[in-house]
Amino acid sequence: MQAIDIEHLSKTYAGGQKAVRDLSFTFGEGEVFGFLGPNGAGKTTTVKLLTGMLTPTSGRCRILGIDPAAQPEQVHALCGVVTEHAQMYDTLTGLENLQFFASLYGTGPEQSLARAREVLQLLRLEDAADQKLATYSSGMRQRLSLARCLMHRPRILFLDEPTAALDPESVQNVNQLIQNLAQSEGITIFLCTHQLRYAQEICTRYGLMSHGRLLALGTLNELRARLFSHSTLRIRASHIQEAPQALKPDADGCFTMPIACEEKVPEVVRQLVQSGAHIYEVEIIRPTLEDIYFSLTKER
Ligand SMILES: Nc1ncnc2c1ncn2[C@@H]1O[C@H](COP(=O)(O)OP(=O)(O)O)[C@@H](O)[C@H]1O
Ligand SMILES: [Mg+2]
Structure with a gap:
């Protein structure tokens, strides 16, 4: 019941x-x-x-x-x-x-x-x-x-x-x-x-x-999957020589790129480390309920 x-x-x-x-x-x-x-x-x-x-x-x-x-x-x-x-x-x-x-x-x-x-x-x-x-x-x-x-x-x-x-x-x-x-x-x-x-x-x-x-x-994950195909990978690092093309500097001095799944993270980090970058912080920013709500109301 x-x-x-x-x-x-x-x-x-x-x-x-x-x-x-x-x-x-x-x-x-x-x-x-x-x-x-x-x-x-x-x-x-x-x-x-x-x-x-x-x-x-x-x-x-x-x-x-x-x-x-x-x-x-x-x-x-x-x-x-x-x-x-x-x-x-x-x-x-x-x-x-x-x-x-x-x-x-x-x-x-x-x-x-x-x-x-x-x-x-x-x-x-x-x-x-x-x-x-x-x-x-x-x-x-x-x-x-x-x-x-x-x-x-x-x-x-x-x-x-x-x-x-x-x-x-x-x-x-x-x-x-x-x-x-x-x-x-x-x-x-x-x-x-x-x-x-x-x-x-x-x-x-x-x-x-x-x-x-x-x-x-x-559920939150169901709603995310329905409305967003990507999360954002955010990295704080210095000495970046060689980076994936999608990785772009943001306004806070960090670098971000869209990722479809978290399996992408080790790959990006490995590439950065191998090219000599110093990594201080790595974070996945997932869409919040607010993002989901605004996206739904905009859709209408
Ligand atoms: N007793 C009532 N008579 C007429 N309209 C009402 C009454 N109670 C609520 N409404 C209207 O119904 C709509 C939904 O209100 P409500 O259920 O209180 O929404 P919420 O709880 O999400 O703020 C609103 O437009 C509100 O003005
Ligand atoms: Mg109410």
Whole structure:
């Protein structure tokens, strides 16, 4: 069974805004799926359709085989959702917040206390457990909001721009924790973000969105192979006498050339060394998710 299964899913809002257009894709459990695109691409609308907060205009979706439009409670029991600004209570401590929200799911106080301690540790908040939320930094708040969503042991976590409001250090922190959740807890993650650079560090598979449509789907290497035939070999060296013709000086005093595969690297290095060059650094620069995204939008 697929974790997420979407077939020809579309959503047009009451005002006529076509937010999601004929979306189809599936992926399995255990993935960290990066659902990427700029503001307005249709990411949040898709999450709302997948979690039963909106009903599709046409098409269908299934979460672990369940239709969220028909059985929202069952889907809510299996999923957690984290948004950019989670609303919790400033006057309660971290621990009290978790226990309060667990009680809404019908979990008893003893059971929720044990689970709250567990998730606080998982998100490295155990030292702040008894501090009021008002004293938390924005990074800590976001970690607590992740903790809150883990209380009922969801199998799928929807994270909608979880790091958009955070400083770079907190982003790294939260991203590391997201990755740990996927690896150690086996939770499937559906991560929506416009921060392509950060997504590249943690996702196993990507869907790239623009104007409600899916532009491409695949792993980073699949997307690279589909859109780019070459990477760039960059070499910092001096005393170059004889070099491959394609090797050209760049603006930073290094030399670059396009290469189709990494097997080319030893050949180039050998030739340079044999001709007396001093090599200080050799690097392959591969297309990033940003390169891939811009290439796709330009293609259109
Ligand atoms: N409740 C709504 N009513 C009408 N239009 C909406 C509503 N919510 C979002 N939209 C529009 O739908 C499009 C997709 O929005 P959204 O799904 O929020 O994108 P993203 O999360 O990728 O930024 C945008 O053009 C947005 O303005
Ligand atoms: Mg959004």
